[in-house]
Amino acid sequence: MKTRVIYYTNHLNVITQIQQAADELKYPLTTIQEMGDIKKNIKENEHTVVFIEANSSSNIYELCKKLNFTYPNVGIVLVGREEELDLRLAIRSGAVDVLFISADQHETVEVMERAVWELKKAQNQVEEVKELKEKRTITVCSTKGGVGKTTIVVNLAAELAKQKYKVVILDLNLQFGDVAMFCDIKPKRTIYEWTKEQYGNAHRDISRFVQQHESGVDIIPAPLRPEFAEAINENHIRAILLDIQESYDVVLIDTPVHLSEIGIISLEMSTDILVTTFMDLPTIKNTKIYVDTLDSLGLKDKIKVILNRAYKVKGIEPETVEKILGKKLFSRVPNKEKQIVMSVNEGKPFVLTNPRNPFSKNIKVIAKKLMDDKVTNKSKDSSIKEKVEILSR
Ligand SMILES: Nc1ncnc2c1ncn2[C@@H]1O[C@H](COP(=O)(O)OP(=O)(O)OP(=O)(O)O)[C@@H](O)[C@H]1O
Ligand SMILES: [Mg+2]
Structure with a gap:
């Protein structure tokens, strides 16, 4: 299954380390500014890691919850400064991880890989249940x-x-x-x-x-x-x-x-x-x-x-x-x-x-x-x- 990365931001500049990590892992990266565009970029037969900037929405956790509910094959990572992000709320809203802006490329690759791994794990569990059911x-x-x-x-x-x-x-x-x-x-x-x-x-x-x-x-x-x-x-x-x-x-x-x-x-x-x-x-x-x-x-x-x-x-x-x-x-x-x-x-x-x-x-x-x-x-x-x-x- 292919993997793609989406970066949701309210300005056009992608944080460099996300671009570099996606390049290193050879995942195509798309930047979007409108939530409505997310739908166009999510494909059923792909894993999609979505990085969402903390200041892109007035309630980032609610947004995260909604996305999680609507797109089960999407792994969300919240991006922001340490003082902006509440880890507990992020987990509760179903985010896979958080990425601090201070993170270097190496840490960003780790976060991206973990998000993909979580998606693969969830998919295997679904297939296992299907197998048992049938x-x-x-x-x-x-x-x-x-x-x-x-x-x-x-x-x-x-x-x-x-x-x-x-x-x-x-x-x-x-x-x-x-x-x-x-x-x-x-x-x-x-x-x-x-x-x-x-x-x-x-x-x-x-x-x-x-x-x-x-x-x-x-x-x-x-x-x-x-x-x-x-x-x-x-x-x-x-x-x-x-x-x-x-x-x-x-x-x-x-x-x-x-x-x-x-x-x-x-x-x-x-x-x-x-x-x-x-x-x-x-x-x-x-x-x-x-x-x-x-x-x-x-x-x-x-x-x-x-x-x-x-x-x-x-x-x-x-x-x-x-x-x-x-x-x-x-x-x-x-x-x-x-x-x-x-x-x-x-x-x-x-x-x-x-x-x-x-x-x-x-x-x-x-x-x-x-x-x-x-x-x-x-x-x-x-x-x-x-x-x-x-x-x-
Ligand atoms: N719901 C039913 N209504 C009417 N007749 C039935 C029904 N179920 C089974 N029978 C009849 O009961 C008889 C015994 O059924 P069957 O051979 O399936 O039982 P069995 O438990 O397999 O028997 P055995 O232990 O000897 O193998 C058969 O003649 C069958 O047509
Ligand atoms: Mg019999």
């Missing part, structure tokens, strides 16, 4: 089978792909995974073949093991036979997740009911854990235990509970579920019995065939809430073994 790894899990994990994974993936995110589903239900079936795909290669053929390679390539669905979602299916699952360990999962996290905006992970060491790796490497539950008391009770256990593993901030197939049951309302869990529900997905089953049998994500259905609208809201939410990567610093022990208590 990339997500979402694990969908539950304490009971058949509560809709795969249904949610497949539909959320299709919805996010529709919104132009680059999405991959990793089926970690290694023994009985059915993501491929939900998407009407007959896989030839799966995570099992990847572990056999790629894991040890210095330059691993995931692309040959990914199945493409017409929705734009990529799928890494579960092994073709349950016994192949035994060949897959935590190291494989960590490695494959690192690879796909780099290449995709969103990684969605489907899981089996039991929590293994592999499952813990995926929870730890996730930004979000969607705990799926259902409206019957035993499931709610177990979900409560599960959520508390994840809390004790230090995963609390990532947990989002989804109540699937939410409908009115005598004695249990969604609010009852929230009360038992001690946690607000992240979403309530409506029960659409026949239609969902039909979409599963046809192998077509429901959100694509019935985008206006309340189920699909709900998935859309979940997608938005997830992508807008702040990313958390906190997890307690204990070994996987300790975590498994906590889980088996």
